[in-house]
Amino acid sequence: xxxxxxxxxxxxxxxxxxxxxxxxxxxxxxxxxxxxxxxxxxxxxxxxxxxxxxxxxxxxxxxxxxxxxxxxxxxxxxxxxxxxxxxxxxxxxxxxxxxxxxxxxxxxxxxxxxxxxxxxxxxxxxxxxxxxxxxxxxxxxxxxxxxxxxxxxxxxxxxxxxxxxxxxxxxxxxxxxxxxxxxxxxxxxxxxxxxxxxxxxxxxxxxxxxxxxxxxxxxxxxxxxxxxxxxxxxxxxxxxxxxxxxxxxxxxxxxxxxxxxxxxxxxxxxxxxxxxxxxxxxxxxxxxxxxxxxxxxxxxxxxxxxxxxxxxxxxxxxxxxxxxxxxxxxxxxxxxxxxxxxxxxxxxxxxxxxxxxxxxxxxxxxxxxxxxxxxxxxxxxxxxxxxxxxxxxxxxxxxxxxxxxxxxxxxxxxxxxxxxxxxx
Amino acid sequence: xxxxxxxxxxxxxxxxxxxxxxxxxxxxxxxxxxxxxxxxxxxxxxxxxxxxxxxxxxxxxxxxxxxxxxxxxxxxxxxxxxxxxxxxxxxxxxxxxxxxxxxxxxxxxxxxxxxxxxxxxxxxxxxxxxxxxxxxxxxxxxxxxxxxxxxxxxxxxxxxxxxxxxxxxxxxxxxxxxxxxxxxxxxxxxxxxxxxxxxxxxxxxxxxxxxxxxxxxxxxxxxxxxxxxxxxxxxxxxxxxxxxxxxxxxxxxxxxxxx
Numbered sequence: 001x002x003x004x005x006x007x008x009x010x011x012x013x014x015x016x017x018x019x020x021x022x023x024x025x026x027x028x029x030x031x032x033x034x035x036x037x038x039x040x041x042x043x044x045x046x047x048x049x050x051x052x053x054x055x056x057x058x059x060x061x062x063x064x065x066x067x068x069x070x071x072x073x074x075x076x077x078x079x080x081x082x083x084x085x086x087x088x089x090x091x092x093x094x095x096x097x098x099x100x101x102x103x104x105x106x107x108x109x110x111x112x113x114x115x116x117x118x119x120x121x122x123x124x125x126x127x128x129x130x131x132x133x134x135x136x137x138x139x140x141x142x143x144x145x146x147x148x149x150x151x152x153x154x155x156x157x158x159x160x161x162x163x164x165x166x167x168x169x170x171x172x173x174x175x176x177x178x179x180x181x182x183x184x185x186x187x188x189x190x191x192x193x194x195x196x197x198x199x200x201x202x203x204x205x206x207x208x209x210x211x212x213x214x215x216x217x218x219x220x221x222x223x224x225x226x227x228x229x230x231x232x233x234x235x236x237x238x239x240x241x242x243x244x245x246x247x248x249x250x251x252x253x254x255x256x257x258x259x260x261x262x263x264x265x266x267x268x269x270x271x272x273x274x275x276x277x278x279x280x281x282x283x284x285x286x287x288x289x290x291x292x293x294x295x296x297x298x299x300x301x302x303x304x305x306x307x308x309x310x311x312x313x314x315x316x317x318x319x320x321x322x323x324x325x326x327x328x329x330x331x332x333x334x335x336x337x338x339x340x341x342x343x344x345x346x347x348x349x350x351x352x353x354x355x356x357x358x359x360x361x362x363x364x365x366x367x368x369x370x371x372x373x374x375x376x377x378x379x380x381x382x383x384x385x386x387x388x389x390x391x392x393x394x395x396x397x398x399x400x401x402x403x404x405x406x407x408x409x410x411x412x413x414x415x416x417x418x419x420x421x422x423x424x
Numbered sequence: 425x426x427x428x429x430x431x432x433x434x435x436x437x438x439x440x441x442x443x444x445x446x447x448x449x450x451x452x453x454x455x456x457x458x459x460x461x462x463x464x465x466x467x468x469x470x471x472x473x474x475x476x477x478x479x480x481x482x483x484x485x486x487x488x489x490x491x492x493x494x495x496x497x498x499x500x501x502x503x504x505x506x507x508x509x510x511x512x513x514x515x516x517x518x519x520x521x522x523x524x525x526x527x528x529x530x531x532x533x534x535x536x537x538x539x540x541x542x543x544x545x546x547x548x549x550x551x552x553x554x555x556x557x558x559x560x561x562x563x564x565x566x567x568x569x570x571x572x573x574x575x576x577x578x579x580x581x582x583x584x585x586x587x588x589x590x591x592x593x594x595x596x597x598x599x600x601x602x603x604x605x606x607x608x609x610x611x612x613x614x615x616x617x618x619x620x621x622x623x624x625x626x627x628x629x630x631x632x633x634x635x636x637x638x639x640x641x642x643x644x645x646x647x648x649x650x651x652x653x654x655x656x657x658x659x660x661x662x663x664x665x666x667x668x669x670x671x672x673x674x675x676x677x678x679x680x681x682x683x
Binding site: 284292 | 500501514516518520525531534
C-alpha cells in the first residue's frame, strides 16, 4: 500500500521528532538509557577524568608534563588502532584473538621489505595485502565453514605467532631505518601545523554537531551541543599549548615541540571508519547482522559476505596497528603484537562501551577505551614505588599494571553483561 | 460485504514431508480488503501452507494464482516481488537499530552513495501515520526500547512499506497484553480497510471473530471449512471446526479423513 502523508495531523504524534526538547526530557531520556544499560562511552570518559585526576595529584610534575602527554598519546595509538580493528568483528558478536599477531606479521613484512630496500609504497601495500589475507583466512573459516570465531582465532593466534617467528627468526629482530615509518610514532607536527590541525579538527567537529542538530531538529538540545563544542575546544587548546612546549630533556641538543603525528592519524582513521559505519549501506548491514543475523538474512542481506568482509577489514586495520607498533620501537621482533597487545585492544573496545555480544559499539569507543587502558600503565609507572597503607607497593611493576588493566576490563565487561540482562 | 475476485489463490496444494502427507488438496483464497483468518490445531498445516505460499517450501503439486494470473513462487524474493509479505511470530527485527533503520533494512534509500536518512525518516513517519500508529514517540527510538505491541506494529509497517498487496500475519497477538492486542487488531482491520488482503493466523477465537471477514479452518492437512464470519458466528462453532474438523452441516463429513 502507498503511504499517504497526512500533514499537520498524524505527524504530530511523533512528539520527540518534531518538538524541541527541554532539559527535563533530556535528563529523563538519559535516565532510561542508564537503566537499560545503554551507557555508551560515558564510563570511559568518567574513567579518564578520574585517572587523570588521581595520577595528576599523585605525580603532578611527571604525569602532567608535556613529555608525558606526548609519550602517553604515542603509547595509546597502537592499542587504539588495533582496538578499532577488533571493534569491527565485535560489532558482529565475533572476536579476533589473533589481531595482535596479525599486526605483528604485517609489521614484520613491512620491516623485512624495507630492509631489502623495496620502495616504501610497495612495502606498505604488501604489508596491507598480507594483513587483509590473514583477515580473509579467518573470515572464510568463520563465515563459510561456521567454526566459532573464538576457536578459529585461538588457532590463528598460534599460527600467526609461528609465522611471525619464522619471519624475524627466533630471538632476532628487524630494525627499521626508514625515516617515514620511524616518524609515524615519535615524529611531531611543527607547532604552527599543530594549530592548523587543531583548528581544522575543532571546526569539523562543530560542523558535524551542528549539522546533526539541523537534520533532526529538536531531538538534540542546543545547550548540549554548545557545551560539547566548548568542552572539546578547551581540551584541544590546552592539549596543543602543552604539546607545543619544548619537551626535550634540558641536556638535549634539539627541541621537541608539536602535536605527535599519531593524533591526526588516529583521528582521521576514526572519522573514516565512523563514516563507513554510520553513513553507508555496508555499515548499516554490518550493524544489522550484529544485532540479529536472522533478521538481516530475511531482509535480503548477504550475511556471509558481511561477516567475511568484517574480518578482512579487521585484518587490514590490525596491519596498520602493526606499523604503529613497529614504529614506536623502530624494530620488529617475535613479540611484536604479542604479550598484552590483543588483550588491551579488546579491553579498550569494551571499556569504551562496545558490546561483546554484537550490534552495539562505535569507533570513538575504541579511542576512549584505548586512552583509559594506556593511562593505567602510564600513570602507575610514574607513581612507581609508594607505600599508601604502610605497605610498600611497586605500582610501576608489570604485575600491578596487568592486574589493574585486567580489573578495568572486567569492570567494563560486567557493565556490558548487566545491561544485557536488564534489557532482555 | 461484496466479495471481489481473490487477489491470491492457492489451489489443490499437496505437500508431503517424507511419509507424512501434510497438505491434502488445499484450496486457500485471499481477497483484497478482507481479513481471512487461518485457524487450526497445532499440526493442522497452517504454517506449512503459509510457507508453500511464500516459497519457503516447494509444494508437491498445486497451482498459485495472483490477481488471476498463474504464478510460480520459488522463494521469498518471488513472493516479495508479487507484493506478498509475511510477518513471522519472531518478528525479525534488529533490536539495536531504530525504527527507521529496521523498516528500510536491506532496501535502504541511497543518495550520492550514502544513506538518505532524511527521506527514510520522513517515509517512516508517513507510513506509521497512515497506519494511524500513535504510540511511537520518535521514529529514531531503538527497537529494544519498544513494547511488544509497538514491535509488532513496526514489523507490520515494515511489511506494508513496500506497496504490498497481501500481508500474512503469524499469531500477531500471541505474546501481547489486552491493550496491546487491541491496538494490533485495530491495525489489522485498518490494513484490510485500506485494500490489502490480510491473512491472520491465530489461536485466539475472540480475535478471529472480532476482526475477520472470512475464516478458513484446517483440520489434519485439509480445509475443513472456508466460510464468511457473520455476527452470528459463534466461538464454539470455530472450536469444533478446529478440534473435530466439522460442526453440524459444515466441515468434513463422514470418515473421509485418513492420515
